[in-house]
Amino acid sequence: MSQLASLWATTTRVPVIGRRIFSITFSQKAPYFASIRPLVTELRPNFAAVRIRDRRRVHNHIGTVHAIALCNGLEMAMGALAEVTIPADKRWIPKGMEVAYTAKASSGVTCIAETDQEQWDAADGDLAVRVRGVRDDGVVVIEGTINLWVTPKKS
Template sequence: MRNSSNKLMSIYNKVTKLPFGNKIFSLIISFKAPFFGTISPKITKLKPHYCECLIKKKRAVHNHIKTVHVIAICNGLEMAMGVMAEASIPKHLRWIPKGMTLDYTAKAGTDIMCIAEVKPEQWQVGDMFVPVTAYDTSGTIVVKGEIKLWISEKVKK
């Protein structure tokens, strides 16, 4: 399902046709929201209501035991959620994050894949809970939870 009427999906669909397109797209996102750049993220898959964000295990995201720091993973989960939200939200709505509830379920000793996914019918005015999950390269869940968004109508101009 392509959502080419959405500006972000349109950019994603164009840029990812280029060599290193996913990396270029991720740099564009990190330029717009600079804190995401601290984890050198890579959006590996984006479609309406779904996003994957890869965090490479490297020294810059290590904690004291040389695993991926959970706050770096939280950053990746928030990036996956934010990119998914921008690519998915109906034109008449807007969103803002209100909170994050996460469980740290295992050590993150490899690259980490952060995933945010919702159902289309979830886009309603009010609180919206976005399930987010981070996996290591063996498929083990290392962080799982939800990010709460506030969904409201756009102000009519």
């Protein structure tokens, strides 16, 4: 079990505040994540969900959740997924992100990252993580892929 998976298992034993404690701790690993005050709501191999609240601090000029805040949430979800999914003999680094903005983010947004285990088992180079952001009413506001470079760990 990865350190992140272990931290998730430990902190989420505490109802309600466990996810907040986990989210704050994980945000310390990459401090820029803290700018969106994320809440990791679900984490397991091949799946992660991160919640971004609709608040002024993440708004753009038209009063909706800013595209870059959404991308930040998607990247956090992807990173959490990668850490709890990747086989112990491999490592990963992001290569790029391709997203489409499909609707206004006029409410809180849940950023979701998903893969299939077969992708990780066969990974030797490129691996595409599917990402999307879903508004409170179920409308997808952003979707795309985050491309990772997955290689064997050096011994």
